[in-house]
């Protein structure tokens with residue numbers, strides 16, 4: 717069977733954006749207060765990116781993509797059914813869904829994302845990569861504290877951001893994203909691991925930096941909402957202790 721690589725298609729293809737917002741970019745623009753908040757704290761959360769029916773399209777695609785036997789999985793840049801280094805927990809992590817599934821492909825043209833990203837970057841938007849994280853109920857693994865840019869230093873100058881979109885309601889109980897506000901002003905930190913010891917980053921922090929981990933910001937989101945963060949903002953997420961799988 718021929719495998720179709722959607723990354724070669726430079727326009728939206730499917731139904732994700734069909735009934736989406738029309739009209740000028742103005743309606744999607746962040747306020748000056750929101751932009752200022754991002755600059756000061758290194759993140760901006762609670763930004764609606766998807767309607768419920770769009771979330772449903774992506775969730776259906778995800779249920780197929782997560783199958784290790786899915787015949788187009790070879791297009792993923794990385795695919796880990798379980799990246800956790802703790803044998804008792806599971807962290808599904810995969811990069812490159814946009815090459816395989818039309819909804820994840822078309823998401824990149826969603827102006828609720830592109831207009832806001834351009835404002836926060838203060839310039840044009842180029843796509844770097846997507847990634848999926850899923851944690852099963854009760855034994856979902858952690859994502860250890862890290863800066864995204866530690867993984868991206870080969871791309872310069874630093875002009876990146878991450879947009880984290882919830883496909884389930886994201887709560888403290890199910891392991892929502894957590895930020896160390898203001899840490900985007902710290903220098904680049906070395907890689908200390910993504911899916912093992914939550915606190916491995918401690919080994920490379922100063923005493924003053926360590927004290928800031930006493931008050932992380934838990935980013936609780938409704939499904940379809942997003943949080944933007946600066947590439948040097950330290951973030952991570954704890955295990956999923958709820959009764960539901962999360963993405």
Ligand SMILES: O=C(O)CCC(=O)C(=O)O
Nearest residue numbers: 849859864878880952953
């Ligand atoms: O979903 C998570 O817990 C971590 C996600 C992450 O590291 C990121 O989006 O940069």
